[in-house]
Amino acid sequence: xxxxxxxxxxxxxxxxxxxxxxxxxxNDEEALKxxxxxxxxxxxxxxxxxxxxxxxxxxxxxxKEHNMEEAYNIILESSxxxxxxxxxxxxxxxxxxxxxxxxxxxxxxxxxxxxxxADYALEHKLHAINVKPKNGKKVAIIGSGPSGLxxxxxxxxxxxxxTIYESLHKAGGVLTYGIPEFRLxxxxxxxxxxxxxxxxxxxxxxxxxxxxITLEELENTYxxxxxxxxxxxxxxxxxxxENANGVFSANEILTRINLMKSYEDDAKxxxxxxxxxxxxxxxxxxxxxxxxxxxxxxxxSIVYRRTMEELPARKMEIEHAVGEGIKFDLLKNPKxxxxxxxxxxxxxKVALMELTDVDESGRRGVKEIPNAYExxxxxxxxxxxxxxxxxxxTENSDIITDDKGLxxxxxxxxxxxxxxxxxxxxxxxxxxxxxxxxxxxxxxQILDSFN
Numbered sequence: 001x002x003x004x005x006x007x008x009x010x011x012x013x014x015x016x017x018x019x020x021x022x023x024x025x026x027n028d029e030e031a032l033k034x035x036x037x038x039x040x041x042x043x044x045x046x047x048x049x050x051x052x053x054x055x056x057x058x059x060x061x062x063x064k065e066h067n068m069e070e071a072y073n074i075i076l077e078s079s080x081x082x083x084x085x086x087x088x089x090x091x092x093x094x095x096x097x098x099x100x101x102x103x104x105x106x107x108x109x110x111x112x113x114x115x116x117x118a119d120y121a122l123e124h125k126l127h128a129i130n131v132k133p134k135n136g137k138k139v140a141i142i143g144s145g146p147s148g149l150x151x152x153x154x155x156x157x158x159x160x161x162x163t164i165y166e167s168l169h170k171a172g173g174v175l176t177y178g179i180p181e182f183r184l185x186x187x188x189x190x191x192x193x194x195x196x197x198x199x200x201x202x203x204x205x206x207x208x209x210x211x212x213i214t215l216e217e218l219e220n221t222y223x224x225x226x227x228x229x230x231x232x233x234x235x236x237x238x239x240x241x242e243n244a245n246g247v248f249s250a251n252e253i254l255t256r257i258n259l260m261k262s263y264e265d266d267a268k269x270x271x272x273x274x275x276x277x278x279x280x281x282x283x284x285x286x287x288x289x290x291x292x293x294x295x296x297x298x299x300x301s302i303v304y305r306r307t308m309e310e311l312p313a314r315k316m317e318i319e320h321a322v323g324e325g326i327k328f329d330l331l332k333n334p335k336x337x338x339x340x341x342x343x344x345x346x347x348x349k350v351a352l353m354e355l356t357d358v359d360e361s362g363r364r365g366v367k368e369i370p371n372a373y374e375x376x377x378x379x380x381x382x383x384x385x386x387x388x389x390x391x392x393x394t395e396n397s398d399i400i401t402d403d404k405g406l407x408x409x410x411x412x413x414x415x416x417x418x419x420x421x422x423x424x425x426x427x428x429x430x431x432x433x434x435x436x437x438x439x440x441x442x443x444x445q446i447l448d449s450f451n
Contacts, residue, residue, distance in 0.1 A: 145173020
């Protein structure tokens with residue numbers, strides 16, 4: 001059997017008490033062995049499966065030939081954030097899903113090889129930055145998440161003067177505040193951002209567009225504006241006592257842990273260290289929140305209304321959560337937060353659920369079992385049910401949004417020809433790589449508008 005090389009991980013017991021990166025990456029021997037499995041297809045389906053169209057066979061061939069600088073250059077032709085993508089992109093649903101090897105054996109571990117190349121470049125200080133002379137054009141980008149960073153990199157390479165406006169005190173957007181250190185070390189994010197700065201990209205922090213600076217002011221200062229504000233407004237359950245002490249959104253928990261280091265003893269905004277936490281949801285964010293809380297001492301259970309087979313999180317993240325001792329309380333749906341006399345959480349009342357036939361989403365549907373309820377004790381509840389765009393940037397502007405707050409931007413262009421938008425602010429919450437794809441497309445549209 002032609003099996004892929006499985007990436008080594010920290011021991012589950014060790015990693016459940018530390019924020020050190022779980023996946024350890026390939027060493028040279030492992031990377032070469034995996035690269036040699038690639039068939040070098042004449043019509044590579046994997047490239048079509050990659051949202052940013054990385055020339056995958058080309059960079060893998062360069063690994064085989066021990067030409068790491070060439071491999072890195074090939075990836076950078078299409079992707080501004082290879083070390084990030086190699087870690088957090090759902091390759092199993094994209095490029096690896098299309099790999100012809102996967103028909104009869106294991107698909108090539110494309111993401112692991114991309115990470116290997118990017119980490120090699122970081123370790124050996126490879127800088128493959130080719131920037132054209134300034135062309136006199138200026139573009140403002142709102143948001144320094146994956147979409148904004150990608151757009152900035154593509155524009156800067158073409159000689160555009162780019163300024164990113166970020167509302168928080170650190171750049172990176174969801175890469176910095178949302179994805180935990182054990183999945184995406186912040187030194188990796190900082191390195192990718194520093195490479196953009198070397199290309200001339202300016203990043204202004206603590207700038208809340210729509211409040212401290214209006215969108216109109218940006219329009220009057222720059223040739224074009226790209227809105228890449230993401231989807232940072234959390235959704236909640238809409239059940240009784242949801243405002244009780246001890247109820248958090250996953251966004252708040254992850255931001256306080258990742259960005260504010262609230263688990264440290266001298267933290268200015270500490271996370272209350274309780275005993276038992278319930279995380280409601282089944283996506284990657286739910287796994288991130290649950291695994292983060294485990295690391296600061298909680299006994300953690302994930303409450304999800306379907307079964308393990310329907311969990312939307314990546315298989316790898318689910319396996320890591322299980323290995324770290326996260327419990328799964330399935331076929332249950334919260335109906336009421338239970339509180340004590342001081343309005344503190346003491347538990348949650350859940351309805352018991354059962355699966356029905358496959359619905360429009362392609363998954364099994366679900367419905368409540370009549371009059372079947374259960375109470376689960378806990379002192380902390382984290383809601384991880386997705387997010388919506390925050391409307392601050394476009395408030396009091398002429399930019400049209402729909403009834404969900406999503407910016408209406410067919411092909412990335414808003415109703416204002418000088419304002420572009422993409423990523424989660426347009427589509428709703430999605431993946432890092434899809435946000436990057438939107439940023440790359442927006443850069444091309446902006447460049448085309450200059451001609």
